[in-house]
Amino acid sequence: MSRPPPIVCTVDVVLLTLRDDALHVALLERDRDPFKGALALPGGYIHAQEDRSAVDAALRMLREKTGVAGPYLEQLATFAGPERDPRGWSVSIAYVALVAAASLRPAEDDGRIAVRPVQRLAGLPFDHKSIVDAAVARVRSKSQYSSLPAHLCGDAFTLPQLQAVYEAVLGEPINKVSFRRKVQELGMLEPIEGGLEVGRANRPAQLYRLRRAFRRSLSVLERGLGSRG
Amino acid sequence: MSRPPPIVCTVDVVLLTLRDDALHVALLERDRDPFKGALALPGGYIHAQEDRSAVDAALRMLREKTGVAGPYLEQLATFAGPERDPRGWSVSIAYVALVAAASLRPAEDDGRIAVRPVQRLAGLPFDHKSIVDAAVARVRSKSQYSSLPAHLCGDAFTLPQLQAVYEAVLGEPINKVSFRRKVQELGMLEPIEGGLEVGRANRPAQLYRLRRAFRRSLSVLERGLGSRG
DNA sequence: ACAATAGTGTCTGTTAGACACTATGCC
DNA sequence: GGCATAGTGTCTAACAGACACTATTGT
Numbered sequence: 001m002s003r004p005p006p007i008v009c010t011v012d013v014v015l016l017t018l019r020d021d022a023l024h025v026a027l028l029e030r031d032r033d034p035f036k037g038a039l040a041l042p043g044g045y046i047h048a049q050e051d052r053s054a055v056d057a058a059l060r061m062l063r064e065k066t067g068v069a070g071p072y073l074e075q076l077a078t079f080a081g082p083e084r085d086p087r088g089w090s091v092s093i094a095y096v097a098l099v100a101a102a103s104l105r106p107a108e109d110d111g112r113i114a115v116r117p118v119q120r121l122a123g124l125p126f127d128h129k130s131i132v133d134a135a136v137a138r139v140r141s142k143s144q145y146s147s148l149p150a151h152l153c154g155d156a157f158t159l160p161q162l163q164a165v166y167e168a169v170l171g172e173p174i175n176k177v178s179f180r181r182k183v184q185e186l187g188m189l190e191p192i193e194g195g196l197e198v199g200r201a202n203r204p205a206q207l208y209r210l211r212r213a214f215r216r217s218l219s220v221l222e223r224g225l226g227s228r229g
Numbered sequence: 230m231s232r233p234p235p236i237v238c239t240v241d242v243v244l245l246t247l248r249d250d251a252l253h254v255a256l257l258e259r260d261r262d263p264f265k266g267a268l269a270l271p272g273g274y275i276h277a278q279e280d281r282s283a284v285d286a287a288l289r290m291l292r293e294k295t296g297v298a299g300p301y302l303e304q305l306a307t308f309a310g311p312e313r314d315p316r317g318w319s320v321s322i323a324y325v326a327l328v329a330a331a332s333l334r335p336a337e338d339d340g341r342i343a344v345r346p347v348q349r350l351a352g353l354p355f356d357h358k359s360i361v362d363a364a365v366a367r368v369r370s371k372s373q374y375s376s377l378p379a380h381l382c383g384d385a386f387t388l389p390q391l392q393a394v395y396e397a398v399l400g401e402p403i404n405k406v407s408f409r410r411k412v413q414e415l416g417m418l419e420p421i422e423g424g425l426e427v428g429r430a431n432r433p434a435q436l437y438r439l440r441r442a443f444r445r446s447l448s449v450l451e452r453g454l455g456s457r458g
Numbered sequence: 459a460c461a462a463t464a465g466t467g468t469c470t471g472t473t474a475g476a477c478a479c480t481a482t483g484c485c
Numbered sequence: 486g487g488c489a490t491a492g493t494g495t496c497t498a499a500c501a502g503a504c505a506c507t508a509t510t511g512t
Contacts, residue, residue: 007238007277009320046309048236048318054309078307078322080275080283089277091238091320093307160464175502177466196510202463203509223452223500389491404475409492411474425483431490432482452473 008090011057012043012128014076014135015066015097016118017104018152021168023118023139025132026104028065034086035125039114041132042066043092058095067107071097072151072216076135084127092126096135098151143169145224147188150210158197158205159183166225174225187211188219237319240286241272241357243305243364244295244326245347246333247381250397252347252368254361255333257294263315264354268343270361271295272321287324296336300326301380301445305364313356321355325364327380372398374453376417379439387426387434388412395454403454416440417448 015026027039042065051057055073062068076094084090107113118136121129142148149165150157163179183189189208196204244255256268271294280286284302291297305323313319336342347365350358371377378394379386392408412418418437425433 007275009236009238046236046318046320048311052310054307054320075306077304078283080322081281082277089275091275091283091322093309093320158464176464177503178501180465181501197464199511200463201461201511203465203511205464225501387491405491406476406493407474426491427483429490430484430488432484432492434491454474 006088008045008085008087010043010045010090010092011054011061011095012041012079012092012131013058013061013073013095013097014041014132015062015068015071015099015104016135016139016152017099017101017115018165018168019101019115019117021164023136023169024101024115025118025121025135026066026107026113026115027124028113030125038123038125039116040125041128042113054093055095058093058097062097066104066113068097068099068103070216071099071103072148073097076131076138079127079131092131094131094135096138098139098148100152100154102154140169140171142218145221147186147210147214147219150188150214156192156207156209158207160205162208170225178225182221182225185221186219188214235317237274237314237316239272239274239319239321240283240290240324241270241308241321241360242287242290242302242324242326243270243361244291244297244300244328244333245364245368245381246328246330246344247394247397248330248344248346250393252365252398253330253344254347254350254364255295255336255342255344256353257342259354267352267354268345269354270357271342283322284324287322287326291326295333295342297326297328297332299445300328300332301377302326305360305367308356308360321360323360323364325367327368327377329381329383331383369398369400371447374450376415376439376443376448379417379443385421385436385438387436389434391437399454407454411450411454414450415448417443 017024026042028042030036030038030040042061044061046054046057051060058073062071074096076096078091078093080091082089104113104115108115118132121132124132139148143166149169150162152165153162159180162183163174163176166179167174188211190211192207192209197207198204246253255271257271259265259267259269271290273290275283275286280289287302291300303325305325307320307322309320311318333342333344337344347361350361353361368377372395378398379391381394382391388409391412392403392405395408396403417440419440421436421438426436427433
């Protein structure tokens, strides 16, 4: 009765990025059974000796398996039950991480990860499809009223670029004036002095970056973009 | 490397109710070490043989330890780390449950539970204070744009009563007209035919109940009550 | 000059809150 | 009738979206 039951406890990370105006998820080929050889979410056992927290474990998975360091990261939900893993009752603490597309290139070129669109995902082992779906839903929902999509951009970006990211995530066009009002209200950006996008045959756009305070956290609005989604 | 680490895996429930216009949490006296005798959240080990999921485990805790059956229940977050439990690295999947105050009376009268205001909580063992704080924050946040507070009411209630519940949870007065517009928009209520609140020296109020579809789920608005929180 | 996109000013429809009014019970 | 609270009509201020205009680059 007072002896802990034999429950497997893991952390899985849904690492999302934007490519070709569509959300993509980073997957790894499993190197052991069950589902050896299948593409699955980066994840693994918590190391009680090493990890100081669950977030810590998630960051370790990302670092070791995908080379990604210091991304935006938040806990998604915990998936648990006797059916989700053929080895028996298991618990997976799932996290969502967002990175700029460029951050995934090295690991992808090395063949260490595969990047797949979140639509048309099939054949994922365990309940990883459900976990990805939950992550995408969370990201879409939070994008309506927070600075979250900015974490899909690189270090410097223009407002039109940021708007395109919001539109890709939300899946609908946004009014330019409203968008800029909201970004102003969010107050998470600072202009880069003298930084302009160059090389195109039009008026260059001002470059911005995330303010230090919002590099790994969010700015949130009372009322979001008025999407009727 | 492939052997699961010795991690304790538990479920804890923050069972909230409204009393005297203030959120209260249900606590149990711990009957064993660590923290024997202290008031703590209802919780315990997942029973791999018995529980079909984490929600299932949470419902079992509630039923066995507080007598509460069929409340509104949602996953809150998972708290994990080496410090939160003196026995070592532990994982607690935390849930929030809401019930009408009357539902707690039997267990409270039997001395099986203690009901305490969520403000002025002190001396909780483990990281239970943090868990309660997170639960309260979640409830307040979600109350701004959903039918969640209705689960703190009994089976039948009037709109003025429901508004008082929202105001107690949100901690600020709400405009009557706006409130009724939002409730209408949420569409989670149905009037009880011929049901009127009686016995008071004024015009009686119409009684409502939650529509069947919303008995254990939420109705959500695009834009919430315009609180400037 | 022209093409193309960045960025802004302004108008209008929608929505939320204030206020006041009517409705209906008990005494 | 008077009191108290339920429930509604309506005005106004705030806000979001549409539109059009100006700004600034490369060619």
